[in-house]
Amino acid sequence: MPFLLAIQSAVGQGILWGIMALGVFITFRLLDIADLTVDGSFATGGAVCAVALTSGINPFVAILMATVSGFIAGGITGILHTKFDIPAILAGILSQIGLYSINLRIMGRSNIPLLNTPNLFKDFPIGGLSNNWIVLIIGLVIAVVIIMISYWFFGTELGSAIRATGNNEKMVRSLGVNTNSTKIIGLMISNGLIALSGGLVTQAQGYADIKMGIGAIVMALASIVIGEVLISKGTNFMVTLAAIISGSIIYRIIITLVLQAGLSTDDLKLFTAILVAVALAIPTYLAKRRQVTTYKKMTKELEDAETK
Amino acid sequence: MLKLSNISKTFNLGTINEKKALQNISLTVNDGDFITIIGGNGAGKSTLLNTIAGVYSIDCGHIYLDNNDVSLKGEHEIAANIGRVFQDPMMGTATNLEIIENLALANRRGKRRTLAWGIKASEKQQYHEVLKRLGLGLENRMTSKVGLLSGGQRQALTLLMATLQKPKILLLDEHTAALDPVTAKKVLELTEEIVAEQNLTALMVTHNMKDAIAIGNRLIMMNQGQIVYDVSGEEKMNLTVEDLLRKFEEVSHESFANDRMLLVD
Numbered sequence: 349m350p351f352l353l354a355i356q357s358a359v360g361q362g363i364l365w366g367i368m369a370l371g372v373f374i375t376f377r378l379l380d381i382a383d384l385t386v387d388g389s390f391a392t393g394g395a396v397c398a399v400a401l402t403s404g405i406n407p408f409v410a411i412l413m414a415t416v417s418g419f420i421a422g423g424i425t426g427i428l429h430t431k432f433d434i435p436a437i438l439a440g441i442l443s444q445i446g447l448y449s450i451n452l453r454i455m456g457r458s459n460i461p462l463l464n465t466p467n468l469f470k471d472f473p474i475g476g477l478s479n480n481w482i483v484l485i486i487g488l489v490i491a492v493v494i495i496m497i498s499y500w501f502f503g504t505e506l507g508s509a510i511r512a513t514g515n516n517e518k519m520v521r522s523l524g525v526n527t528n529s530t531k532i533i534g535l536m537i538s539n540g541l542i543a544l545s546g547g548l549v550t551q552a553q554g555y556a557d558i559k560m561g562i563g564a565i566v567m568a569l570a571s572i573v574i575g576e577v578l579i580s581k582g583t584n585f586m587v588t589l590a591a592i593i594s595g596s597i598i599y600r601i602i603i604t605l606v607l608q609a610g611l612s613t614d615d616l617k618l619f620t621a622i623l624v625a626v627a628l629a630i631p632t633y634l635a636k637r638r639q640v641t642t643y644k645k646m647t648k649e650l651e652d653a654e655t656k
Numbered sequence: 657m658l659k660l661s662n663i664s665k666t667f668n669l670g671t672i673n674e675k676k677a678l679q680n681i682s683l684t685v686n687d688g689d690f691i692t693i694i695g696g697n698g699a700g701k702s703t704l705l706n707t708i709a710g711v712y713s714i715d716c717g718h719i720y721l722d723n724n725d726v727s728l729k730g731e732h733e734i735a736a737n738i739g740r741v742f743q744d745p746m747m748g749t750a751t752n753l754e755i756i757e758n759l760a761l762a763n764r765r766g767k768r769r770t771l772a773w774g775i776k777a778s779e780k781q782q783y784h785e786v787l788k789r790l791g792l793g794l795e796n797r798m799t800s801k802v803g804l805l806s807g808g809q810r811q812a813l814t815l816l817m818a819t820l821q822k823p824k825i826l827l828l829d830e831h832t833a834a835l836d837p838v839t840a841k842k843v844l845e846l847t848e849e850i851v852a853e854q855n856l857t858a859l860m861v862t863h864n865m866k867d868a869i870a871i872g873n874r875l876i877m878m879n880q881g882q883i884v885y886d887v888s889g890e891e892k893m894n895l896t897v898e899d900l901l902r903k904f905e906e907v908s909h910e911s912f913a914n915d916r917m918l919l920v921d
Contacts, residue, residue: 505760506769508753512761515750522709522748523817524735524766 351608356480358604362597363487364548365567367494369575369596370589371541372568378502379534380514381429384440384565388447389421389539391561393546395454398556401465408468411547418543419536421447426532451558458558468551483552490548494541495589501537502585510534566620571596573627658685658708658825658857663717665707677703679881681717685825685859690851690872693861694900696908699878701861705827708859710734721824736766739818741831745807748814755805755813756798759783762817786816790846808839812846819850826851826858833863844871865897879907
């Protein structure tokens with residue numbers, strides 16, 4: 349059953365990459381910032397994790413180190429954006445480009461295979477499970493833990509202030525919150541999660557590559573948009589977070605399906621870009637059409653009433 | 657006590673668009689003062705309030721709050737002492753957050769945001785009580801998103817938020833201007849009630865001369881970035897709208913004359 353195996357693998361990958369999408373969600377939706385650090389910080393997480401593993405560090409600690417590297421990357425973007433008033437998109441791009449060189453420096457070359465190093469997935473304590481199942485189990489446990497922590501954090505005083513910053517910055521400042529800090533903290537957490545995901549993916553696939561982060565932002569947006577289609581707006585925060593992970597899984601399944609159907613892997617990025625663009629455009633298009641129809645309907649009723 | 661001494665504020669300093677919004681303003685606001693501020697467009701009323709709130713940095717001069725020099729303090733640093741309600745009802749509340757979450761945010765104005773839960777169980781009862789007095793039924797919709805409320809409801813909520821934690825100074829920047837007359841009256845009554853109850857020190861910008869005379873204990877008229885009339889007590893109570901209009905013409909006459917001279921030239 350190669351097809352079912354491919355789907356199973358897609359689900360596992362979807363969860364691991366879904367954690368990256370959760371990170372992007374924090375900046376894109378909660379803070380209302382389009383942060384492009386992602387492509388760089390994802391690879392940074394992978395690079396730090398791979399180098400840590402080849403140095404014999406515990407795979408779990410390696411993941412934590414990857415997360416911290418993401419915090420730092422996000423912090424730099426945050427400082428560029430808030431302290432020096434560089435537009436968020438530009439600040440993100442600057443970090444992303446800078447990180448490419450930094451990642452090469454960390455790795456020392458463009459690809460690190462992890463053949464004989466300790467590994468969270470290879471050293472799984474329960475024997476007899478296929479690799480797909482192990483990825484699924486570990487991914488699910490970590491995703492649940494992250495969702496729980498996020499739910500708690502964004503309900504705290506600080507977390508509420510961060511959410512409100514994306515909503516109405518002026519109001520939040522007038523209530524005595526330093527919005528520069530809330531933005532920096534948000535960007536740090538976001539990129540921390542992204543780098544964490546990068547570390548997990550590196551361990552799961554058994555290598556780190558300098559190009560592993562390319563297009564990550566678009567995949568994250570696809571996951572978020574698909575996830576939001578699944579649920580209605582204004583539902584519980586925890587459900588929203590779970591929906592994004594689900595969105596990432598669905599995205600992976602769609603990709604698997606179109607590849608099975610014969611799409612060339614070369615065209616994959618274009619396919620993803622079109623998928624996201626269409627998904628983002630549909631709600632706006634429908635709303636506009638609805639407005640036009642109501643306008644026509646009401647105007648017609650008015651004219652009908654006058655002619656009577 | 658709030659004391660402004662010789663503060664000036666110029667926008668676009670050193671460019672062709674240079675605009676002197678405040679010119680050498682000195683003003684002492686005593687504790688318990690409720691000052692109404694009137695003046696034409698561009699007179700500097702909003703700039704004055706925003707300067708006090710730390711939104712704009714001043715060119716020169718000093719601002720003292722309870723004898724502390726806060727001249728160079730940023731907006732969020734001084735916010736612990738200042739409650740604000742804006743003209744635009746959308747400005748004072750966060751749309752996607754619940755009513756109760758907005759109140760909880762406001763209740764922590766100027767405080768350190770920690771990792772404690774955003775709303776404590778004990779606060780809910782308090783918020784229920786304060787919402788109830790608005791008489792808008794909001795106490796039964798505490799977990800509704802603020803985006804579902806009307807402009808008037810949002811403004812009433814903002815007023816509540818501004819005074820939830822007693823501010824040293826309450827700044828009201830034409831906070832009823834965007835509301836319909838009935839709602840505006842309600843919000844204004846609520847304002848007077850809360851100010852009297854908590855014995856607040858407040859500054860209120862308004863374009864309504866009647867309100868400016870009827871409300872508060874002191875009235876200030878501004879023109880071209882300067883305070884041109886400052887009246888309080890008995891004298892203020894005996895003012896009429898005609899008096900104010902005459903005064904207004906008197907002070908703005910000079911600028912009209914100047915304009916005319918320019919045209920004739």
